[in-house]
Amino acid sequence: MKKHQKTIWGGIVSAVPLAVLELVIPDRLVDIALITLAVLLPIGLALVIWGTAVKNRWGVNLEAVDCARCHMRVPQIRKPRSFRQMLWGGAICNRCGCEMDKWGRSVTT
Numbered sequence: 570m571k572k573h574q575k576t577i578w579g580g581i582v583s584a585v586p587l588a589v590l591e592l593v594i595p596d597r598l599v600d601i602a603l604i605t606l607a608v609l610l611p612i613g614l615a616l617v618i619w620g621t622a623v624k625n626r627w628g629v630n631l632e633a634v635d636c637a638r639c640h641m642r643v644p645q646i647r648k649p650r651s652f653r654q655m656l657w658g659g660a661i662c663n664r665c666g667c668e669m670d671k672w673g674r675s676v677t678t
């Protein structure tokens with residue numbers, strides 16, 4: 570096969586999955602998905618920035634925290650022990666069992 574033939578075939582082969590995708594997913598659905606993303610992304614970003622500033626559950630805490638009760642450092646990488654922890658972060662102290670949020674504040678459950 571000559572070189573230019575190869576590039577033509579390459580173009581056809583790579584265009585096929587795209588064409589199939591366009592047939593499977595209707596244009597309107599793609600539009601809705603894009604609009605939803607365009608609306609939700611800035612909202613999510615704003616929530617994270619605001620949450621980090623006021624230290625609520627939406628925020629991101631990259632700093633290590635100490636236990637609210639016994640001041641032992643909590644490991645930064647840990648397994649979530651509840652659904653709430655999985656969703657919003659937080660930890661349970663290995664030494665005293667105090668449950669805290671991701672900002673190291675004690676959580677009363």
Ligand SMILES: [Zn+2]
Pocket residue numbers: 636637638639640641662663664665666667
């Ligand atoms: Zn503790």
